[in-house]
Amino acid sequence: MLARIKTLPLLLALMGLGAVAMLIPAIHAYQIRDLEISRAFFYSAVLFLFLTSLLALAVGAERTDRPVRADLMALACAFLILPLMLAIPVHQSLDEMSLLDAWFEMVSAMTTTGATMYPSSDFVTPSVHLWRAMVGWMGGLLFWISALAIFAPLSLGGFEVVSVDQSRAARTRLRLTQHRDATRRLGQHASRLAPIYGGLTLVLWILLMIAGMDPLRASITAMATLSTSGIELQPTGDFGIVAEIFVFMFLAFAVSRLTFGTDRIRRRPGYLLRDPEIRMAGLLVILVPLFLFLRHWIEASVYTGPEDIAQALRVLWGGVFTTLSYLTTTGFESSAFADARSWSGLQTPGLILLGLALIGGGVATTAGGVKLLRIYALYRHGTREMERLIHPNSVGGSGSAARRLRREGAFVAWIFFMLFALAAALVTAFLALLGSPFESAIILAIAALSTTGPLAYSAGEYPILYGALSDPARIVLALAMVLGRLETLAFIALFNRDFWRD
Numbered sequence: 260m261l262a263r264i265k266t267l268p269l270l271l272a273l274m275g276l277g278a279v280a281m282l283i284p285a286i287h288a289y290q291i292r293d294l295e296i297s298r299a300f301f302y303s304a305v306l307f308l309f310l311t312s313l314l315a316l317a318v319g320a321e322r323t324d325r326p327v328r329a330d331l332m333a334l335a336c337a338f339l340i341l342p343l344m345l346a347i348p349v350h351q352s353l354d355e356m357s358l359l360d361a362w363f364e365m366v367s368a369m370t371t372t373g374a375t376m377y378p379s380s381d382f383v384t385p386s387v388h389l390w391r392a393m394v395g396w397m398g399g400l401l402f403w404i405s406a407l408a409i410f411a412p413l414s415l416g417g418f419e420v421v422s423v424d425q426s427r428a429a430r431t432r433l434r435l436t437q438h439r440d441a442t443r444r445l446g447q448h449a450s451r452l453a454p455i456y457g458g459l460t461l462v463l464w465i466l467l468m469i470a471g472m473d474p475l476r477a478s479i480t481a482m483a484t485l486s487t488s489g490i491e492l493q494p495t496g497d498f499g500i501v502a503e504i505f506v507f508m509f510l511a512f513a514v515s516r517l518t519f520g521t522d523r524i525r526r527r528p529g530y531l532l533r534d535p536e537i538r539m540a541g542l543l544v545i546l547v548p549l550f551l552f553l554r555h556w557i558e559a560s561v562y563t564g565p566e567d568i569a570q571a572l573r574v575l576w577g578g579v580f581t582t583l584s585y586l587t588t589t590g591f592e593s594s595a596f597a598d599a600r601s602w603s604g605l606q607t608p609g610l611i612l613l614g615l616a617l618i619g620g621g622v623a624t625t626a627g628g629v630k631l632l633r634i635y636a637l638y639r640h641g642t643r644e645m646e647r648l649i650h651p652n653s654v655g656g657s658g659s660a661a662r663r664l665r666r667e668g669a670f671v672a673w674i675f676f677m678l679f680a681l682a683a684a685l686v687t688a689f690l691a692l693l694g695s696p697f698e699s700a701i702i703l704a705i706a707a708l709s710t711t712g713p714l715a716y717s718a719g720e721y722p723i724l725y726g727a728l729s730d731p732a733r734i735v736l737a738l739a740m741v742l743g744r745l746e747t748l749a750f751i752a753l754f755n756r757d758f759w760r761d
Contacts, residue, residue, distance in 0.1 A: 399486025
């Protein structure tokens, strides 16, 4: 049976996993005696399991040695079609939520964006919140596996920059995997990464309960942290300092893929400290909070007299936590970060949060955005060009790999950055045509494309409510979330005839 499941098409296998996962909120709702919610999830699970079984029998004779490009198409369809299936029990559970609203919620969760039309926990029941967090968690795991099994062989998703920095033999092996059995490759990466992903979530869940969270909220927060979806049970986001420290530690897994794997390459000791993504993230986590702290500290010392050391340290920690949270496109905001505004009377510039989300996290992680490695390639190219202004005939050095990163790596990174900017401009224009103010349209566009839904509540002068948007605007945002999750280069590859030619 397990061998038969492994040979199923990717979209069909995801349907089966989603149907089985519906049993968990059904059991939770039954335990808290919310029987109507429990029936909605249980009946949906039975229905879709039966439908998946019929489809599995119908495609029983399908060839399994499919190329990787077929899985890329299946992945794109999964982010558009699968949320409709996952939205059925949510729609049946909440009478006031239309099917379109439930589909928007599931697209947001599956793409790890975390945007919600109902930020208050009063309307949405705890079991539905648990389901949203589970969908986000499964979406994060899906992208973990897909990044290595689908995007890496096609040199997409940031791997177009990584492959530049690899040896010729490694690039040849990577290209050869495009013609191997995609089913076996997906299974191998899933069996290797799923235990790591699940184990890290379990450890964080236990640590958060030790820090004082109740089990439900701890589980939702743990899943939202590892998937960088930013989904919360309570909109306040007041975790407590100890819980924030634990969350901060596990957000580091969204900074670089080398924190949970080595790309099956033998690396010298200390490779984490030499990783450019980790070094860039560390630099941003130091400089941005320091700038924010000095800004608040100077203003507070002028107007409120001598500063409180304990309050100053708390404000500094709030900046560090929130910086890493938005850099990894999670969107958690420290309670101390909000205290900084009352301490100095200043508003934290939303432009900084937008910039952090735009930069994003590491390649092949659950984080969105442009990605740290692309920013690093552009930085290396920029510093080299400035050196050549002073010394036109100088040699860059650092070996052939560094030269390729400064040339070919910076070239493909610049192409992606321009495509990202073009996509942001188009989404902003569509939202503005549909009635959103220009500033709100920009914030919503970046929040969707960088998969950082909480930006809508924190980046502007006033919170932007997704529930106040029109249905066409939410459809545009949902499509932008899928585009931001799969990235523009992947969609361009799907429309390239050479991509489909054998």
